Amino acid sequence: MARLLIVEDDEGIRVPLTRALEREGYAVDGCGDGHEALARAAAAEHDLIIIDVGLPGIDGLEVCRRIREQRPSVPILFLTAQDGELDIVDGLDAGADDYVTKPFRVSELLARVRAHLRRTTVELAEAGDVRIDQAARRAWRGADELELSPKEFDLLALLVREAGRVVTRERIMAEVWDENWFGSTKTLDMHVSWLRRKLGEDASDPRHVQTVRGVGLRFEP
Template sequence: MRILLVEDEVGIIQFLQQGLEEEGYSITTASNGEAALQLLLENNFDLVLLDWMLPKITGIEVCREFRKKNKTTPIIFLTAKDTVQETIEGLQAGANDYVKKPFSFDELVARIKIHFRNQETQVLNLGSIEINLSNRLVYVNNQEVTLTHREFELLCYLVKNKGKVCTRTQIIEEVWDIHFDYDTGVIDVFMNSIRKKLNIKKEEDCIKTIRGVGYIAND
C-alpha cells in the first residue's frame, strides 16, 4: 500500500517514515503543500497523511484542491489544531479522518488499517487490472484507463463473477437491464473496446470468449 506523508518537520517525517515502512507500507514524502499537490495529481496513492500547517500551500488547501479533481483517496489530517470548528473545517474540506498532535503511533497505524480495510471492499482486481468502485477508476499496471459508463459496468460484472461463465443473456439482463429479446452482438462491440483500452494481448487475455455462450474472467 502506498502512502503519501506530507509534513514539514524533519523529525516527524523520519519517525513516521521509518515506523510505517516497518509496518510494510511504501512511503513517499513531501515537505510543503505545493510539492504534495503535484505528487497527488501525478501519482496514485492509497492514503494520504497530511499536516495542516505547511509551507507554500496549507494542508487544508491541498485537500480542497485535490477533492476538486474528484479524487477520493483517503486523507488523514495530522495536526495540532484541535478546536471543534477546525475539526469541522478539515472534514468539510474533504478529509476522512483527523489525528491530533501529539498522537500515539499505534493509534495512527490502527486508523490507517481501518481505512485500508474499508478500501479493500471497494477494489476489484483481475491480473494487472485494478478497478476502484468508489471513484469508478480503472488502472492497468498502475496506469489509469478511461472507460465509458457501459464499459465500466460490463468489466465490473465480469470481474465480480471471476471464474464463472457469464452468458450473453445474463450480461444483457444485468448490465444493460434488458429483459426481452435483444441483439446480444452489442456485447462483442463493447468487449472489443475494453480489450483495446486495457491493452489485453490475445495470448494473455484474462477475459476469454466462450463461443456461443458468453465470457469468463480469470487471473
C-alpha cells in the same frame, strides 16, 4: 502493497512516521510543502494521503481541497496540532476523512491508516487456491467452501490480502481483534491452528499459513 504520501514539514515527525509505516509493509513517499504535495498527488499513485494542517506556502486545508477535486475517493487523514471544534470541522469540510491531533501515538495513527485502507480494499482477494469474498464473508479453497468462524475469516482475509508478506502478530491482533488489545496472543495461536486444520494443512509442515518465528505469519500461495 499500498503506497502512502505523507505531507509534513517537520522532519522530526515525518521521518520516524515514514519508518513506522514502512515497517508495517507500506511504500511511503514524503514531502514538506503544499506545492510538492499537489505535484505528487497529481500522479494518482497513492492509496492514502496524510497531510499536516500547518504547512508552509499552501496550507494543509487548501492542499486537501485541491487533491479532493482531483481524486474524490482517495482517503485523506489530517495531522493537526489544534484540537478546537472549529478546526476539526474545517478539516472535514475541506474533504478530509479523518484527523489525528498532535502529539499522537504512532499505534493510533497506524490503526486509522489500516482502517481507511480496508474500506478501499477490493472486495475479492485470491492467493493460490484460496479465494476470499470480503463483502459476502465467504472463503474457498479450490472448489470447497470453508466453514470459518468470524475471527478465522478475518484472519484468513488479512493474510490472503498480504500474501507473500509477513504480517506481524501486533498487526494481526490490532486488525482482527482490537487495536487496544492487551491480552495474551495465545488466542491467535489457537485460531491459527484451527484455520490450518480447516485448510487441510499438516500442522507440522503447513503449506499456506506459515509462522515466521518471532515476527508473525506469512501466507504462501
